[in-house]
Amino acid sequence: MHTLSKLINALDLEDFIHTFKSFLARPKDFAFSGDRRVFAHFLQELESTRISPLPKLKDLQSALTHLQKFGVLSFEDIFEFVKLVRYFAYLKRLIKEDTPHLHAWLDSIQIPPHIAQLCEIFEDDGELKRGIYPDIDGIKDAIARTQQHITQAFNALLGSIKAYLVDQQIHYINQTECLLLKAGFNNALKGIIIARSANGFFYVLPQNIAELKTKQSSLNDTLQSLLYDLCKDLSASLQKQLMFLRFLNKEFDKFDHIYARHSFAKAYNLEFVYESSKEDIVLKDFCHPILKNPKPLNIEIHKKITLITGVNAGGKTILLKSILCASLLSKYLLPLKINATHSKIPLFKHIFAIISDPQNSKNDISTFAGRMVEFAQILGEDNFLLGIDEIELGTDSQEAASLYKVLLEHLSHKQCKIILTTHHKSLAALMANREDVALIAALYDEAKSRPLYEFLQGSIGKSYAFETAKNYGIPATLINRAQEVYGEDKKYLNELIERSNTLERELKQKMRLLEQKEQAYERKAQALNETITNYEREYTHIKTELERTYRNALNELKKHIKENDNKAIHRGINTANAILQTHTHHYTPNKPKETSLKKGDYAKYGQSRGVIIEIMGKMCSLELENGVRLKLPLHQLKPTQKPQAIHSKTSPTPSKSTNVSLDLHGMRVQEAIETLDDFLSNALIAGFDEVLVYHGIGTGKLSAAVAEFLKSHPKIQSFGDAPLNLGGFGAKIIKL
Secondary structure: OHHHHHHHHHOOOHHHHHHHHOOOOOOOOOOOOOOHHHHHHHHHHHOOOOOOOOOOOOOOHHHHHHHHOOOOOOHHHHHHHHHHHHHHHHHHHHOOOOOHHHHHHHHOOOOOHHHHHHHOOEOOOOOEOOOOOHHHHHHHHHHHHHHHHHHHHHHHHHHHOHHHEOOOOOEEEOOEEEEEEOOOHHHOOOEEEEEEOOOOOEEEEEHHHHHHHHHHHHHHHHHHHHHHHHHHHHHHHHHHOHHHHHHHHHHHHHHHHHHHHHHHHHHHOOEOOOEOOOOOEEEEEEEOOOOOOOOOEEEEEOOOEEEEEEOOOOOHHHHHHHHHHHHHHHHOOOOEEOOHHHOEEOOOOEEEEEOOOOOEOOOOEOHHHHHHHHHHHHOOOOOEEEEEOOOOOOOOHHHHHHHHHHHHHHHOOOOEEEEEEOOOHHHHHHHOOOOOEEEEEEEEEOOOOEEEEEEEEOOOOOOOHHHHHHHOOOOHHHHHHHHHHHOHHHHHHHHHHHHHHHHHHHHHHHHHHHHHHHHHHHHHHHHHHHHHHHHHHHHHHHHHHHHHHHHHHHHHHHHHHOOOOHHHHHHHHHHHHHHHHHHHHHHOOOOOOOOOOOOOOEEEEOOEEEEEEEEEOOEEEEEEOOOOEEEEEHHHOEEOOOOOOOOOOOOOOOOHHHOOEEEOOOOOHHHHHHHHHHHHHHHHHHOOOEEEEEOOOOOOHHHHHHHHHHHHOOOOOEEEEOOHHHOHHHEEEEEO
16 A cells, blocks of 8 residues: 555645545545446446545444454444445435446345334434333433523523623533622522632522522432443444444445445536447546646557657656556546546556656665666566656666666566657667567757647657756856767757657648548438438338339220220229329329529539539539538529638537537437437538437437437447446437
């Protein structure tokens, strides 16, 4: 646990963990014991369940030890056990079979009948219920009446001895109620002087009230004796179920861990990343908890060893800490500020961080020696994540490069991932040719002379030591002299690294543009395929109807021919023609209205608008506002006005009808499916890759109907439940 605390301090997670602990019902460490997969199932099921918070309980370990030794518990300790049992009884009543893991867990907890009966003798505030123990009720009533008599006696005295009263207050001296009186009070009142005031007055307990106090004290002694006997009986009952109470106390801590995580995530809009089956680390939009207004981190770690190089104060250390932090929090199922849907974090048995400098007078050890001690402890471990910050600290750079190369190669044979930051170009060069090594460079904006806090994968970064020194106030003359000492050959090496980074950034930008064009082409091809499918469906339908009508007309004609009567035959022919004419009239398309549309005109197709870029007879090519081109019959278009130009640097957004989200709350199943079908068609035309549909939880009928419809839709690539902050089980993210 000391090692874990040290790791938390190294990763700057103290405040985050402290905030999380405030959500626990009673103090405990944030790390839980038990099957992590079971905890994950519980957390997922809690997202769709409303549960009252756990009661605040004190640590019951001391009370359990007292019971083990056949001791007598106080009423306060007994009521703590009552609160514990009552909460589990509440959970067993609340949790149903729609949350199978929670239901199975609670079903395994069987509360003994006499323990459940014991809970019935207490009120919610810990007082005994009236009517169960008449002797105790009678004593409490007598004490209350005596106190009422004392109050009445004081009120009577305040009116009868006004001449001797210093004030109208009832004073508490030595935990005794009394009056503050002037000298000569004995002429009007018999009483006991308890004390003298600083001004020479007397604190007096009247004799009649003293007698009532004596009676009240006797009643209290009797009450305490009865309560002790009751506590003895109740403790004996609890002692018989000592093993069950130990078990229930442990299960309470388990559920406390789960509910605290659920409440913490909900309060701060955080997400859980569950175990990934792959060894790759993928972080999407992750923010370290210590940062305020951070730039979200997007990084992928696929190789065993990752070297982070580049500019000073460019975020290398916080990148290292972020990767270790995300892995640690995910291991203990603590929520993160991250896009959990697109993130993957494997489960490591051990997480090590060699970040701080071990050198100080107390440790009596040098920086390099301290790091070697930490490395020696790691060499025997397996299945770990290791982070090393500024690996070159404390010794000669050339010797360190050779030593760390061998150490890293030795560790790479284990099941592990190693991430380190370094300014050693020699170490990076020695390791770069290995297939299990990845390079990441921290980027620098030379035009603005500041770090970009962005990272380029696959490249060695330049340190920009001279530029950083200049920004922090070192005179330019000294920096120029330092560059001369540094040497032209090394300067050219840095320029080569910088040029390589620039070219790689440009290449990645071109790749992104190419991917966008490829996606646009795929959307156009998808829209074209959908149009072809619709035409084929319409053709098949019309063909089927024509064949059916032809058969009906032919059968009608054959029936009349069998009669060998010319008039009947003519009637049959007329009837057959009427049938054919009726069908022809039904399927003859309406004559399109004459339009004066021409190339370059703006036209409306359904809810989308675009410009006609080509006319081919009765067909035309329409380019929608989002860039998608459709080939359509002219008669399906309606003339429209050219949209007013908006002088803005932002790109045009889709119309309200092509929203990226749809809310189906309150709709019947049939109505919802029809609305969803129209929404998906408009989204495909608008070129969306992903949309969000809210259907709610409710009885689950609408959710099931939506899922069945999406499974059968030909244009749906995949779909799944939305993250917690976008609706959870009450919404679906659909990829088109």
